[in-house]
């Protein structure tokens with residue numbers, strides 16, 4: 001797959017001096033709701049209105065979308081506001097109906113991206129279209145699977161492409177609904193720098209209060225745009241009530257975010273610096289999370305030692321870790337001195353933890 005500026009022409013054509021904003025309700029609920037939200041978004045930075053028509057739900061029994069009738073409501077919203085339209089397609093029929101309704105942007109959802117069969121079916125149904133197609137990351141943190149889906153569309157001759165980062169499922173509970181795993185988005189950008197990447201902070205957050213910070217991180221990591229779930233009455237939305245914000249809040253957010261409109265020499269430097277620093281922040285968070293996980297395991301070993309009356313310090317094991325990690329460090333351009341200092345600090349903390357457990 002050869003991604004170049006051709007695939008991002010659709011984005012360039014918007015001629016924006018700020019990142020692309022896609023906004024709208026999680027689900028189309030009524031014609032009145034769709035049109036009212038469109039009216040409220042018209043005077044914000046929003047270029048494209050999103051609304052789910054067919055909703056994949058984790059468990060049955062929840063609101064599964066209004067279906068094809070919602071496409072007519074979207075058309076009305078477009079006629080009244082001039083906003084372009086985006087919706088999710090999950091099979092051939094959805095694609096055919098959306099193309100017939102002249103939807104401008106079609107996205108493939110995370111639950112579809114995991115299935116090469118579904119993606120292929122959608123790609124085949126899209127053949128020959130000049131509409132924009134965006135691929136959400138698969139629910140599992142698998143960059144190859146994500147790129148594989150983009151490749152199927154590329155091979156089907158779809159010219160206007162992009163991806164949406166909506167975070168990844170984890171079994172562990174975190175403050176996010178879907179873990180951002182920023183490193184995956186960074187790797188994707190390194191491999192395909194011209195492929196437009198849009199951030200979906202709503203699905204990463206799952207809650208309103210952290211949407212702003214997630215957006216700022218995304219913009220600092222050079223995302224091309226944001227897709228934010230927006231509703232005039234978020235608390236009473238029929239789906240994803242906790243993570244939707246009002247069009248007014250979205251408008252304020254785009255003012256407060258460092259959107260990087262200007263490009264002088266000085267701002268280019270600042271922007272680059274900010275991007276690199278955000279990358280470091282991402283890695284530092286990963287380091288701390290991993291250290292926490294490591295310490296939990298040491299705690300378990302401490303418990304085991306207590307029950308079996310075994311000494312805390314295990315010199316042979318410790319020396320073997322040190323030797324292995326010094327070798328691994330060398331492969332990563334890290335000096336023996338640094339690795340030794342770093343591991344000694346970890347070991348000290350680990351011994352301290354176990355000491356506490358054994359003395360309890």
Ligand SMILES: C=C(O[C@@H]1C=C(C(=O)O)C=C[C@H]1O)C(=O)O
Nearest residue numbers: 298301312313314317318347350
């Ligand atoms: C965790 C253990 O206890 C101590 C701490 C170690 C560590 O943090 O890696 C290694 C050896 C022990 O000195 C263990 O015995 O494995």
